[in-house]
Amino acid sequence: MDTFIKSISELLAQPTSLFTLLAVLIFILGYLQMRRIHFTTSMLINVALMLALTIVLHQLRIFHMPQGGSITLGAMVPLLFLTYRYGAGIGCLSGFLYGMINLMQDAFILHPLQVLFDYPLPYMALALAAVLPGRFYAGAMLAFAGRFLCHYISGVVFFGSYAPPDTSPYLYSLVFNATYLIPEAIICLVLLRVLPVPRLLSAMDQRTPLYGAKLDALRNH
Numbered sequence: 001m002d003t004f005i006k007s008i009s010e011l012l013a014q015p016t017s018l019f020t021l022l023a024v025l026i027f028i029l030g031y032l033q034m035r036r037i038h039f040t041t042s043m044l045i046n047v048a049l050m051l052a053l054t055i056v057l058h059q060l061r062i063f064h065m066p067q068g069g070s071i072t073l074g075a076m077v078p079l080l081f082l083t084y085r086y087g088a089g090i091g092c093l094s095g096f097l098y099g100m101i102n103l104m105q106d107a108f109i110l111h112p113l114q115v116l117f118d119y120p121l122p123y124m125a126l127a128l129a130a131v132l133p134g135r136f137y138a139g140a141m142l143a144f145a146g147r148f149l150c151h152y153i154s155g156v157v158f159f160g161s162y163a164p165p166d167t168s169p170y171l172y173s174l175v176f177n178a179t180y181l182i183p184e185a186i187i188c189l190v191l192l193r194v195l196p197v198p199r200l201l202s203a204m205d206q207r208t209p210l211y212g213a214k215l216d217a218l219r220n221h
Contacts (some may be wrong), residue, residue, distance in 0.1 A: 010109055020112040021100070024120060028096055032089045042205040043086060048092055050078035052099050054098055062183075067109075067162060069151070069180040074191040076126060076147075076184065080140055083129045085201050087211035091127030096120045117154035122147040132198045134212060136192050144185040 006027030011018055057075035064070045079098060083091030099120030109115055129139030134165025163172035202209065 008104070011103070014109050014112070016073075016114075017109055017112040017115045020116060020184055021120065023115065025096060027034065028089070028092050028124075029192045032093065036090050037087075040205075040208055042207055043090070046085070046204050047082060047097075051094060051098055051101070053078040055101060057103075062187075063180065065176070065180050067159070067176070068103060069177065071180050071183045071187070074188050076144075077188050077195075079123060079190050080136075080143060080188070080192070081201065081204070082127055082198075083127050083143070084136065084139070084197070084213075085204050085211060086135075086208070088127040088130035091130055092124045095123035095126050099123045109194050113123055114154055114158040117150050122150040130211065136197055137189055139187065140188055144181060144188070148177055148181050151181065181212075 054075050057078070058070070058072050060075075062071040062073065062074040079091070079094055084092045086091040099122070102123075103119040108118070126143040128146045131135075131142060132139040144166070152173050155177055156169050160172065162168030163169045
């Protein structure tokens with residue numbers, strides 16, 4: 001609770017960051033409205049469950065970097081499932097919500113753009129998996145590439161001062177973020193290989209049309 005209150009206080013002390021986050025949320029909701037995506041009870045339940053599962057898996061850390069970033073037991077898989085099931089719009093919204101949860105757990109604010117690149121954008125980037133509907137592994141790799149890019153930009157622009165002497169901030173950010181994101185991506189890909197993904201997607205929501213492909217095509221994938 002103390003951490004939550006501290007994070008709220010830090011965010012309120014940075015009104016520009018708050019307005020920036022609000023603008024991103026309005027943009028996402030506008031996109032959903034434009035795409036005529038309507039929230040159903042099943043969809044809301046699945047988003048809540050997948051977010052809860054992401055939070056739980058994120059706590060099961062295999063390794064935690066000293067300056068942030070963790071290798072977990074596949075914490076990003078539930079967010080990928082939401083993108084696979086409902087498409088990029090719901091994937092972006094879910095990523096944004098998880099980014100806000102992450103921000104509330106441990107806010108570290110230097111600049112409004114740094115807040116975007118460290119919290120909502122990396123998880124919203126997982127919605128890139130929707131670019132390749134039905135291709136779970138390729139979609140996941142694209143999603144992690146997007147997440148890596150967000151963290152990399154933040155590392156270069158806002159955390160370059162943490163680089164060791166005579167070390168380029170570009171190289172420092174590359175190595176630092178690759179150290180935990182590559183193992184994290186591998187774990188997620190292994191889980192996607194082991195889990196019966198098409199069956200789980202079809203069981204998530206029987207009423208809402210599946211994004212991007214028919215269930216029969218996915219079962220044969």
